[in-house]
Amino acid sequence: MNTIIIHLESISMMQLQQFPNLYFMLYNLPIKRCWFNKFYSTCTSTIMAIADMLSGDLSRYEKSISPSYLTDSKPHNLLLNEVTPINKAFFYPNFWNEDDALALRHLFSDLTFFNDYSLFRKEIEIFMRKNDNFTLFIYDGSSSLAMLEDAEFNSRSYLEHWYNGKLRTIETVYFVIETLFTCKLQDKVQLLIYGDHGNDFLTHKSGGGHTHCFEPYNNLIHVPLIYYHPLLESHQVENVLSMESLHALLINGLSCNINDNFFTQFLDKQESFAFARNLYSNQSGVDMKLKKAYSITDGIYNLIVSCEGVKMYASNFDPTNHCNLLSYFLMQPNGMLEYQHFCVSENMPKQFTFVINQKRALEIIDAYTILQSKLHEAIKTVSEEANMYLFDDLDFKRINYNSS
């Protein structure tokens, strides 16, 4: 059995939905697939995402002071190595700085960078023809190439340039699927295609300039996930799934005792919450003028905590997270919410005042109570060992009424 993982750089569900053609292409891949409507990244930066996806253990790199300087007390080899002996990672283009490249080499035992797109594709095909029993990781960063002046697209404007990059990353996915069939690998491969994070375009004013490490708002962490396994028929999955679970999903897919129900069983075991953070617990956001922030979502609401307090959004209806539902509440000293019949925050749009009332406020309080407890527990599990003072910085006892 073989495994192919394709990383979709900077492609979020929300952005995908803005471009029907891109959405249609990913949704209608020429292969049976499971499409996940509620898949969430565990972080908001590329290398953190890769590390989380490969290890399935969010606490593993938490002591790192940056994704560019990964520390790890355990062996560095990708855990999948233990199951499949041949591992290869192909990255295009090589736009990484020295530290990031080193961090990537820390994560992959055999990694090649390409600056030539056709060579990148050619080597993918050669690798797939030659090998069996492998894990292949493919990174096509074309989707964020608009940042680079010399990106090789024939575009009229910078926005078209950006679009063409995203289009090409999706075309790479098509190329890999075609190659699967030409190499007759389709019955002995599992294919995982995942988004790492979106771009916030500074709407939350969280950085002094463009940086990937925005706080984990819904539009940044709600990303696409597509999974192919020869024994699975096409279907849609509505359960919340976290990037943390992808490693287990892949190991499950490699299992020899596989049966038609394994996947459903796997999903049933998942808890319906997804946790995310923007920085490692030992990492400082000062340089990036960024607050360390943690979030949890049940696919309907999401709750975010930082040193400035807590914010909660109805992410289904407010995917860009601009309407903090807690703006209509006061926090009591015991941490319970108390509904106010007016908006406490001056920064909130007043329209919501007509939507919320005492009865509906109870729905919000119920959801908040569960999410608050799950978020606290998740931060403790993931980060406390790496930074025991973390909770001193996070303010669970205050509502953050700021608009950004």
Ligand SMILES: [Zn+2]
């Ligand atoms: Zn990324």
